[in-house]
């Protein structure tokens with residue numbers, strides 16, 4: 228077939244990695260051959276897979292697909308159009324993606340860590356080589372958020388993107404609330420069921436969600452990838468007591484990733500927040516992901532679904548392969564800039580600092596129940612110009628610490644942090660105080 232000056236008879240695919248996602252992609256490509264070929268106008272042909280242990284049986288009948296332990300047979304190959312990178316992490320994925328792009332091959336990846344931390348150099352390289360670097364699968368699995376933000380909302384000024392981007396954390400918080408169990412126990416159950424990694428730190432410390440947020444923010448605002456400047460707070464400190472208090476006050480606790488552009492300042496944060504029980508974001512439960520985007524013409528749109536797993540993630544990888552095949556069919560690449568604007572137009576925006584980040588906060592203290600304690604605490608808060616909307620205290624005990632919960636009026640993160648440092652020094656305060664931001668205005 229000759230169209231737009233290009234001769235492409237089939238999209239010849241090489242894959243790096245044959246794990247959870249790799250297996251799903253191979254399965255989909257082999258299972259839906261005819262459907263994909265009809266829709267793309269050419270066959271999507273899986274030619275070769277390179278993986279660390281090619282001899283291991285993956286329970287798939289691969290037909291004529293070549294399996295190799297040598298990644299060079301994919302990266303250096305001259306009989307491939309596109310390399311699908313599904314190894315994960317930085318080493319050797321970063322070098323392999325570099326080499327594939329250098330050699331003029333298109334690349335598609337599900338690797339959010341790689342895109343979030345090294346995307347700038349990779350997109351610049353892809354642009355200079357005139358090839359595509361697809362990454363839909365790197366954010367929210369099957370949920371087409373990259374495409375929605377970059378293409379469907381292309382006519383909007385987007386000022387807010389937020390969502391639940393880590394299914395493991397959302398599962399843990401949902402289980403804690405529904406079963407009234409502490410974090411450590413739910414995490415250990417999640418690990419037994421395969422919903423959490425043996426080393427859960429990427430998930431529970433907010434790193435994984437921050438990788439995804441960095442990608443969404445770059446697309447939304449046409450900015451450089453900015454993983455380092457994202458405020459990252461995970462869910463390890465969220466206690467069953469906080470969850471119970473949230474419930475009592477009409478909120479749910481969610482690990483929320485949020486990118487907001489207001490008055491020229493960017494706020495980028497992944498942290499546990501309280502959201503109203505009646506909000507749509509509160510209704511996103513278990514391993515689900517959801518992303519909300521606000522554009523000046525579109526208003527708020529919401530995208531919800533499976534954010535991980537073999538088949539949902541494969542669905543997103545293959546969507547990028549289909550886009551590539553359709554573009555090549557008409558002799559076009561680089562039609563849609565990876566981050567909404569060409570690399571040389573990407574900008575860096577000033578970040579909103581803790582003294583500029585405003586909100587209302589839930590504060591939880593464990594205090595000795597004696598006269599004057601409340602006065603000491605409220606005096607410190609007043610010195611930092613923090614006023615209170617509500618104070619709750621439950622139980623009385625001369626011996627054990629009792630919980631004291633307060634909700635503030637609008638203040639800044641900096642004031643809260645400084646006040647809590649002073650409050651922690653009081654003899655009557657028995658544990659480090661906790662604060663959780665309340666986000667009342669979300670859809």
Ligand SMILES: NC(=O)c1ccc[n+]([C@@H]2O[C@H](COP(=O)([O-])OP(=O)(O)OC[C@H]3O[C@@H](n4cnc5c(N)ncnc54)[C@H](OP(=O)(O)O)[C@@H]3O)[C@@H](O)[C@H]2O)c1
Nearest residue numbers: 244245246247248278279280313314315337338535536540
């Ligand atoms: N799992 C998900 O639900 C999900 C969702 C969204 C995005 N992602 C992303 O998708 C990527 C892959 O994730 P995954 O869950 O499929 O990982 P995985 O199951 O651990 O698979 C990784 C694969 O890479 C291969 N590999 C590792 N080191 C290698 C090396 N040095 N040379 C060649 N092959 C090597 C492994 O080989 P062997 O199997 O041969 O030992 C394995 O097949 C990651 O970037 C991840 O963040 C995953």
